[in-house]
Amino acid sequence: MESHAGRRVGVENALQLSAVWACIRQTAQTIATLPLTHYARAADGGREPLDERLSEILTVSPNSEQTATEHWEGQIAWLLSNGNCYAERVNTGRRLSALLPLPASRCEPRRLSDGRVVYDINDRGKRDTLPADKVFHVKGFGFGGIKGLSAIRFGLQSIGSGLAADEMAAKMFANGMNPSGFLKFTGTLTPEQRDSTRELLTNFSGSSKAWKVLVLENGMDWQAATLNPEDAQMLETRQFSVEDICRWFGTPPVVIGHSAKGQTMWGSGVEQILISWMTQGLNPLMRRIESRIGRDLVRPERPGTYVEWNREGILQMESKAKAEFLQTLVNGGMMTPNEARTKLNLPSIPGGNTLLVQGAMITLDQLIARAKNEDTP
Known part of the structure; x- marks a missing residue:
């Protein structure tokens, strides 16, 4: 289109x-x-x-x-x-x-x-x-x-x-x-002179030919366009x-x-x-x-x-923020230590597949058992 x-x-x-x-x-x-x-x-x-x-x-x-x-x-x-x-x-x-x-x-x-x-x-x-x-x-x-x-x-x-x-x-x-400009002549050019002038200008066009010196003769004058x-x-x-x-x-x-x-x-x-x-x-x-x-x-x-x-691969955080994020998930019992280590490309550790919670970092099932024992008369 x-x-x-x-x-x-x-x-x-x-x-x-x-x-x-x-x-x-x-x-x-x-x-x-x-x-x-x-x-x-x-x-x-x-x-x-x-x-x-x-x-x-x-x-x-x-x-x-x-x-x-x-x-x-x-x-x-x-x-x-x-x-x-x-x-x-x-x-x-x-x-x-x-x-x-x-x-x-x-x-x-x-x-x-x-x-x-x-x-x-x-x-x-x-x-x-x-x-x-x-x-x-x-x-x-x-x-x-x-x-x-x-x-x-x-x-x-x-x-x-x-x-x-x-x-x-x-x-x-x-x-x-x-910028483009105009060539001014005092008189009228013949067709042959126009062709030779165009051929002359091609030798000064292009970035590789910038700043070359153009010789003006026979009343020729250059007037640059404003740009x-x-x-x-x-x-x-x-x-x-x-x-x-x-x-x-x-x-x-x-x-x-x-x-x-x-x-x-x-x-x-x-x-x-x-x-x-x-x-x-x-x-x-x-x-x-x-x-x-x-x-x-x-x-x-x-x-x-x-x-x-x-x-998760899109939202890779800097190391400090990522460590705090993973620590919060582990301490809150939402992620096991081994799951957190996997996020960091670290090998698993023995006993790292159990959920933990805050407070002496005991396992979640131990906390539940303790609560049951406290409720028992």
């Missing part, structure tokens, strides 16, 4: 903008590198990690060519750019045996007259139509249709303006950051473009290395921004994918189980 800025916008050229690239890369990498685990609900209300064929496909290796990180990174990148991500479900009998990624730009869901949804796929010059039970489809934000909405499609004007601003800045640098350096670099326009694109992808500018005026890249304020990004940006996206995996892949084979990304 063509924007009002005169630039055509698609996924490939949108990725030429560093802000678009960074928003998609940061979100996709952050989620895909978190631990993804397949759980079964335990009888006591807890959960137990599973290790079986379905778990391996979802969390280790979805197909013969990709790791789980590579697969989900690509799927999330398509989800952010196209609003949808697709994978072909390969079954052995009734059991899932592989997930093969499909390019979202070449898949088109279509509803038939009887209400069924099929997927038209154009892959490597071949056209095919797959039924819904053969395609794993995650839809992005939308209004409940059979497709999600694309941030690049609806952010056409913002991205087009950013591309136009980058192109204009690049042309300024190509001209050595020297200050700030206007030439369009700093404010390009800064606004970054912040505007971040809105479309739900990514705080500080996450992609862009700080607003008066804001630093470090400190407690940035930490709160990252927490907000996790709760309002990443978590809804993860829940969307987890729910679709549970509905379409897990429930048909292993009812009562589910997959979940470990969110």
Whole structure:
């Protein structure tokens, strides 16, 4: 599609903008590198990690060519750019045996007259139509249709303006950051003289030829156009473009290395921004994918189980805060010492699987037994 800025916008050229690239890369990498685990609900209300064929496909290796990180990174990148991500479900009998990624730009869901949804796929010059039970489809934000909405499609004007601003800045640098101007002559030039003058000027164009001395003769005079350096670099326009694109992808500018005026890249304020990004940006996206995996892949084979990304990897605190956090959980009887040591990548210790409470650090069952003895007449 063509924007009002005169630039055509698609996924490939949108990725030429560093802000678009960074928003998609940061979100996709952050989620895909978190631990993804397949759980079964335990009888006591807890959960137990599973290790079986379905778990391996979802969390280790979805197909013969990709790791789980590579697969989900690509799927999330398509989800952010196209609003949808697709994978072909390969079954052995009734059991899932592989997930093969499909390019979202070449898949088109279509509803038939009887209400069924099929997927038209154009892959490597071949056209095919797959039924819904053969395609794993995650839809992005939308209004409940059979497709999600694309941030690049609806952010056409913002991205087009950013591309136009980058192109204009690049042309300024190509001209050595020297503003355009006018050559003045006392008389009228012949066509041959005009051609020779243009050829002369090409020898002084480009950043590699900046500050070369131009010799003017025969009444030739140079008059520069007025354009200050700030206007030439369009700093404010390009800064606004970054912040505007971040809105479309739900990514705080500080996450992609862009700080607003008066804001630093470090400190407690940035930490709160990252927490907000996790709760309002990443978590809804993860829940969307987890729910679709549970509905379409897990429930048909292993009812009562589910997959979940470990969110704790996003909120890694500094050592003092993390030590105080774990100590509070251990002292309050909500976490065993060995569970706390696992969070710190430390080996388990003997006797560390018992819950403790404050007060001489005795075990919880000893405290209950003591209370019963005190109530006995």
